[in-house]
Amino acid sequence: MSKTIEKLDSEVKEKSTIARYVISLTIFVIVMALSWVIHLLKITQATDFPVNFSPPVTNAIDDFVDFLVVNFAWMFDWMSDQAKVLIGKIRDFLIWVPWPFTILTILYTGWKVASRNVGIGSAIALLLLASFNLWESAMITIAIMLIAVLISIVIGIPLGILAASSNRFDAIIKPILDGMQTMPSFVYLVPGIMFFGLGNVAAILATVLYAIPPCIRLTNLGIRQVDIAVVEAGTAFGSNRMQLLTKVQIPMAIPTIMAGINQTVMMALAMVTIAAMVGAGGLGADVFRAMGQLEQGDAVIAGLGIVVLAIVIDRVSQGYINNRNQTTSIE
């Protein structure tokens, strides 16, 4: 008796599923038919959207940027000049140091902060770059990247600390960071060109904007993750906010903050390459130029150069983080 009821039940269910599919299909067919009729009768109100807000908004943005550029030209020029001088100096220095010293330095650093294999591997990778005549481009890429990372850290870590200590600020900055991280990477090039024109400075601005979110996020996370019992103990001994931050929370958040910096470095490298589109020099520019001149060989070699550089930087900084975490042995 009960079995028949179950059987009936399942039959009913099956029927209702089939019915739902049939209904959906019917609606789809009707909508398609209507669309065909609309195009046949040329009802333009339904095919073209009746309003377009784009021109006024575009104009407003144009005016605003014009206003900024005209009135604050001195500031942008000054910033641009400073940045150019700085990039130039770092690049000149990196190129000025004879290549054997640079390779020995990376061998030693890789060995010390990560492991023997990382050190040797990094040295070989740099030798490869040099032997394919990518040395100078690589040094330019590193120079731009270093400055962008430095700016990201100097701005990102304080913002992360602020976000960790204020829930309101966190609520404001979170959607902004989410938005920044979902944007396609070359959208970041726009503000750079607007204020600084083509060149390395625009590239740095784009790189900073692109690379800063993980630095802010992971600083915030690291501080928030600190064991509440330890923070309570710090408070109970009469630490003020500054002492709690500098003596307890930040030191305990260091591993997470370092992970954030590692991500920032990797994202900066990715962006510096794309920033070749706004005139940044370096390996990205080599790829871009070679592609433009249909020299596939050059493009592939410069592209592989970027990959090699990325691996070296990632291995060394990752190794540093892992070793550090092991020695401080945070529970």
Next chain:
Amino acid sequence: MSNIEIVNLWKVFGNDPEIVFEPDNINKTRSEIQDEFNQVVALRNVNLSINPGETFVVMGLSGSGKSTLVRALIRLIDPTSGSILINDKDILQYNSQELENFRRHSVAMVFQHFGLFPHRTVLENAGYGLEIQNIDIDTRNAKAQEVLDLVGLSGWESSYPSELSGGMQQRVGIARALAVEPDILLMDEPFSGLDPLIRRQMRIELKKLQQTIQKTIVFITHDLDEAITVGDRIAIMRDGEVTQIGTPEEIVTSPANSFVEEFTFDIPKTRVTSVCNIMVKPLTEEFDKRYVVTPESSVEDMIPLVLETGDPIPVVDSKDKLVGVVPQQKILELVAQSARQEYSE
């Protein structure tokens, strides 16, 4: 040394604590308030007076409000109403500067989960309280070393907390608290996270330590055995209220209600009953000097003596003067009672 006076202390967790104080609601039980208003009464009209230099134990099951109470004493939790007078100053009226000073100098806390700083060595952990007072590094390290020696951690100064066993970690916690030379030591279930053997050892060490340091100690525990070992007086809490306050002997021998009685069921009466409460007047001035006890010792201490002599046990004061005797019959009665307790389970 400080005395602590807790007066009409309330703590209500929730978004609208004031509703509990309305005349219609003030007498409602904890669960009624929770059901009707979604407010949790953690402390209900607590009144306690803690004497200078005593070890005062607050005992209760989880959720009884004992941790809230000890956190209120250092204002890690701000009570809803009432006052806490320490040396006649209401600490609940302190502004943030006064509070910081109070936490730096007058009171220190030992935590259940130790709360040690994993990125600092044992020495740096012990010196933390002094470091935030901006005391120079030499003075700070000397003091930290001194308290580490006191808790028996000499030689571990440069280790990190994660390299230490649980018992040793809690010693660091105690050293860190003692380094700031507080008047009051708050201990929130300090030994609950340790193995039973280490736990017993730590209790005995705390008792010894207290004889040297003579602080006012507020000790939180859920273990009556522990309360009786370390406590001069015990307050038993239930549902945010204090049910009974008394010496271990008073709690065990005359529990205020069935709740306390159930708690004390496992504790043998011979362990807490003092000799002075059961001794009788001596018939003669003469007594055997080999088998004497003091009035403060427990009945348990007399049992080995009973095995060696057939005479009543003489009780002498600190000047070796006979103040009473305990007939063997009385001791046996109490032992029999304790044994019955054990078997009736």
